Amino acid sequence: MTYPKVYLAHFNHRPNRFIAECTLQETGERVTVHVKNTGRCKELFLPNVEVALSYQPSPTRKTDYDLIAVKKNSAWFNIDSQxxxxxxxxxxxxxxxxxxxxxxxxxxxxxxxxxxxxxxxxxxxxxxxxxxxxxxxxxxxxxxxxxxxxxxxxxxxxxxxxxxxxxxxxxxxxxxxxxxxxxxxxxxxxxxxxxxxxxxxxxxxxxxxxxxxxxxxxxxxxxxxxxxxxxxxxxxxxxxxxxxx
Structure with a gap:
């Protein structure tokens, strides 16, 4: 499976199970993103860890990005529960x-x-x-x-x-x-x-x-x-x- 329009970012924090705050690497823009996994994932979501966001804007969505993967040490972990x-x-x-x-x-x-x-x-x-x-x-x-x-x-x-x-x-x-x-x-x-x-x-x-x-x-x-x-x-x-x- 290949995700469209993927951008690298840094994780800031996760206010609840469904969303996270991240900073885009390319522009420095701070964005609110949908977390595609309601599990705890505490060992992955560390401050400033590198993450991958898929840009999926829609009039029916509250967020424009899906958080789909997290880099743990040197390896990528996909967290998309679907x-x-x-x-x-x-x-x-x-x-x-x-x-x-x-x-x-x-x-x-x-x-x-x-x-x-x-x-x-x-x-x-x-x-x-x-x-x-x-x-x-x-x-x-x-x-x-x-x-x-x-x-x-x-x-x-x-x-x-x-x-x-x-x-x-x-x-x-x-x-x-x-x-x-x-x-x-x-x-x-x-x-x-x-x-x-x-x-x-x-x-x-x-x-x-x-x-x-x-x-x-x-x-x-x-x-x-x-x-x-x-x-x-x-x-x-x-x-x-x-x-x-």
Whole structure:
């Protein structure tokens, strides 16, 4: 995916989850921007850190810019919470993302399909009649080469995993797919200290046939693309870089 009209800026502060104040590098203009991620992202939004803004003016918008990426040390982290689903559906369809245990060739990839009380991100169907639900989660939290989810408690995420397990009992294949929105990562896990119930449910699910997979991305200020599969281990201890913030 390529973003249009991207400008580099420096982050100043974030008054709330939805907006941030930034200074454009080219002109020095101070602008209010829409943050395309309602997560905490405390380890990314440090004072004066370099960020990438996509210029998207519209009469119906309150801000002209979207904040889409943040530079952490020397690497870019995409924070757009809407892009993982788009990347995942395309990559599953073209074979970049492989769903282990799926029988037959994929003939259909549909977005936002309901099961029980959840609306899962993707429904995959194969030429053998097999159906699989894929719930996609973006991952932006990292420390010492380990990626983790979530960076804030997610009741919705816990509900999704619970109902993915129910779907297995109804004959579906079920997957949790983490799209890691940065490149340099050795392993992905659950931030157990942040939400132990989610880690427990993932473990229960894996024992009942739930597949949890993770893929990293190559990220630049104006692009993001799925790169390769990264190992996932729910038992890996994650050290929260925000624990002392």
């Amino acid at each position: 892009v993982p689903n788009t990347l995942a559906s395309q990559a599953i369809l073209d074979g970049t993302i492989v769903l282990p245990g799926l029988n037959g060739q994929i003939v259909s990839v549909k977005r936002e399909k309901r099961f029980a009380q959840s609306q899962f991100d993707i429904l995959v169907e194969t030429d053998t009649g097999q159906k699989a639900f894929v719930e996609v989660k973006g991952m932006t939290l990292e420390n010492h080469g380990i990626g983790a989810f979530p960076d804030a408690p997610t009741i919705r995420g816990l509900k999704h995993v619970t109902e993915l397990i129910e779907a297995i009992q109804e004959g579906y294949q079920s997957y949790v797919l983490f799209v890691i929105q940065f490149e340099k990562v050795e392993l992905a896990t659950i931030h157990t200290k942040m939400q132990p119930a989610l880690a427990d449910m993932i473990s229960i699910g894996e024992n009942q046939g739930l597949r949890v997979i993770a893929y990293n991305c190559c990220v630049t200020p104006d692009t993001i693309a799925i790169e390769h599969q990264v190992p996932f281990d729910v038992t890996k201890t994650f050290e929260d870089p925000n624990s002392e913030r």
